[in-house]
Amino acid sequence: MKLIKAILKPFKLEEVREALTAIGVRGMTVTEVKGFGAQSGHTEIYRGAEYTVNFVPKVMLEIVVTSDVVDQVVETIQNTARTDKIGDGKIFVLDVEQIVRVRTGETNEDAI
Amino acid sequence: MKLRNLMMAATGSALAATTAFAQDAAETMDTMDKGDVSFMIFSTVMVLFMILPGLALFYGGLVRSKNMLSVLTQTTMITALVMVIWVIYGYSFAFGGSSSAWWGGTDKLFLAGITADTMIGTFTEGVVIPEFVFIAFQMTFAAITPALIIGAFAERIKFSAVMIFTLLWVTFAYFPIAHMVWDGAGYIYNLGALDFAGGTVVHINAGVAALVGAIVLGKRKGFGKDMMAPHSMTLTLVGAAILWVGWFGFNAGSNLEANGGAGLAMINTFTATAGAILGWTIVEGTLRGKVSLLGAASGMIAGLVAVTPAAGSIGPVGAIVLGAGASIVCFFFVTVIKNKFGYDDSLDVFGIHGVGGIIGAVGTGIFTAPSLGGVGYSEGVTMMGQTMIQAQAVGITIVWTAVVSFVLFKAIDMTIGLRVSEEDEARGLDLATHGEAAYHS
Numbered sequence: 001m002k003l004i005k006a007i008l009k010p011f012k013l014e015e016v017r018e019a020l021t022a023i024g025v026r027g028m029t030v031t032e033v034k035g036f037g038a039q040s041g042h043t044e045i046y047r048g049a050e051y052t053v054n055f056v057p058k059v060m061l062e063i064v065v066t067s068d069v070v071d072q073v074v075e076t077i078q079n080t081a082r083t084d085k086i087g088d089g090k091i092f093v094l095d096v097e098q099i100v101r102v103r104t105g106e107t108n109e110d111a112i
Numbered sequence: 113m114k115l116r117n118l119m120m121a122a123t124g125s126a127l128a129a130t131t132a133f134a135q136d137a138a139e140t141m142d143t144m145d146k147g148d149v150s151f152m153i154f155s156t157v158m159v160l161f162m163i164l165p166g167l168a169l170f171y172g173g174l175v176r177s178k179n180m181l182s183v184l185t186q187t188t189m190i191t192a193l194v195m196v197i198w199v200i201y202g203y204s205f206a207f208g209g210s211s212s213a214w215w216g217g218t219d220k221l222f223l224a225g226i227t228a229d230t231m232i233g234t235f236t237e238g239v240v241i242p243e244f245v246f247i248a249f250q251m252t253f254a255a256i257t258p259a260l261i262i263g264a265f266a267e268r269i270k271f272s273a274v275m276i277f278t279l280l281w282v283t284f285a286y287f288p289i290a291h292m293v294w295d296g297a298g299y300i301y302n303l304g305a306l307d308f309a310g311g312t313v314v315h316i317n318a319g320v321a322a323l324v325g326a327i328v329l330g331k332r333k334g335f336g337k338d339m340m341a342p343h344s345m346t347l348t349l350v351g352a353a354i355l356w357v358g359w360f361g362f363n364a365g366s367n368l369e370a371n372g373g374a375g376l377a378m379i380n381t382f383t384a385t386a387g388a389i390l391g392w393t394i395v396e397g398t399l400r401g402k403v404s405l406l407g408a409a410s411g412m413i414a415g416l417v418a419v420t421p422a423a424g425s426i427g428p429v430g431a432i433v434l435g436a437g438a439s440i441v442c443f444f445f446v447t448v449i450k451n452k453f454g455y456d457d458s459l460d461v462f463g464i465h466g467v468g469g470i471i472g473a474v475g476t477g478i479f480t481a482p483s484l485g486g487v488g489y490s491e492g493v494t495m496m497g498q499t500m501i502q503a504q505a506v507g508i509t510i511v512w513t514a515v516v517s518f519v520l521f522k523a524i525d526m527t528i529g530l531r532v533s534e535e536d537e538a539r540g541l542d543l544a545t546h547g548e549a550a551y552h553s
Contacts, residue, residue, distance in 0.1 A: 006465030044341055045400065045402075045404070046341055046342060046404075046406050046458060047406055047410060047447060047463075048446055048448065048450070048451060049337050049340070049341075050342050051340070053339070075225045101307070
């Protein structure tokens with residue numbers, strides 16, 4: 001079982017969600033985050049006071065899937081979210097030790 | 113057209129006469145017109161609207177969200193405190209009717225001797241309004257002036273210090289200057305200075321006090337490095353809009369009656385402000401490449417401040433020039449000059465109210481000229497002469513307030529302290545001082 005964390009440009013979220021649903025992914029969690037990699041922030045000026053905002057708004061998508069579909073999910077996310085411009089984001093794949101469905105108590109693969 | 117004489121001297125000293133001879137006066141000369149009274153009641157409420165929620169939101173939106181509530185609270189509390197003080201001794205100290213050039217005396221402490229039927233004169237002979245209405249109108253002016261000052265030391269001042277400073281400052285700075293400028297016996301009034309709605313009494317007064325406060329208190333922690341952008345430009349614009357709308361009560365109401373003079377003050381309050389918004393934004397757009405909402409809102413306020421002393425005596429086209437001129441100077445002051453001096457006037461109280469007020473007050477001397485569309489000067493006064501008188505009025509106000517404010521800030525600092533602790537400043541005044549949050553996410 002794997003946790004896929006994808007940091008994406010906010011306007012790509014809907015497209016990615018649709019694409020993932022189409023390949024059978026049934027749940028995901030989204031967090032609004034800020035960050036930067038190669039992308040630079042922006043400057044705001046208020047009455048002569050200049051502020052450099054380094055962090056750029058992004059969304060972080062978290063999906064837990066069975067190990068056999070990881071490659072397909074990662075590929076789908078990357079193809080859908082890509083704009084060929086700096087700041088497109090990154091995808092991380094982590095191991096999951098245990099999963100429990102709160103409603104029924106089902107565990108691991110049965111809880112995905 | 114000659115400038116009408118203020119009736120203050122007549123009303124002050126003759127008030128006893130008015131009440132004593134009320135019967136005769138009502139029969140022979142003085143008329144109370146219901147149109148004037150409703151206009152003045154409306155204007156008074158408009159000025160309250162300027163403070164709450166106008167100024168509260170204008171300033172509130174400009175601070176960080178962790179300090180929003182402190183701005184709202186300070187504005188509210190200052191309003192309440194000054195209104196009570198006004199009724200107890202403020203009105204008397206400002207307009208009590210004494211012949212002193214410096215203060216109004218004690219005759220009207222607790223509004224003694226005034227009833228619902230007591231009338232007071234306006235600028236037109238024979239036209240009167242209830243004195244309670246005048247008292248209430250002036251009360252809102254007394255309340256808004258210290259509320260303006262809080263912008264200078266926002267985000268770092270102790271709440272108790274604000275309250276004590278307000279109490280002492282209105283007593284020793286606002287009431288005397290209001291008396292000197294607006295009362296018939298007042299020193300500055302008798303120099304022949306023109307200040308229709310309070311360019312000196314309210315704006316220069318508050319602006320200079322703010323500058324002194326900003327310097328004495330020192331900069332906010334992280335000034336120049338931390339992100340201190342306005343947390344809500346939306347609320348700031350709401351506040352600025354309320355200020356503009358309410359300002360019609362401030363300016364037109366200063367005419368004390370609903371006639372052509374009020375109409376003139378009203379139209380000037382439109383055109384000067386519009387000119388000022390365009391002035392600021394055109395300069396900003398040209399120099400920076402972008403027009404900002406904060407710029408437009410700041411230009412708006414600068415124009416309103418500048419037209420305040422002039423509203424009753426300049427012409428509407430001259431007002432455009434005065435507004436635009438003041439706002440452009442304010443623009444350069446807050447974006448360039450202020451940074452050179454390096455002090456932290458958090459919300460630019462001096463930059464806009466102080467500088468705008470100075471230009472407006474001096475500019476009143478110029479734009480009152482008939483050749484520029486104004487109502488003209490008193491007999492024998494020239495444009496140069498009036499402008500020099502205006503400059504004198506400005507100078508006296510600046511010096512008086514600077515000294516009083518400095519003494520008060522220092523005294524409070526040495527006793528209870530002006531600033532909150534570094535920890536509290538970092539946490540935010542809302543939680544630290546008031547135990548409340550303006551927002552919960």
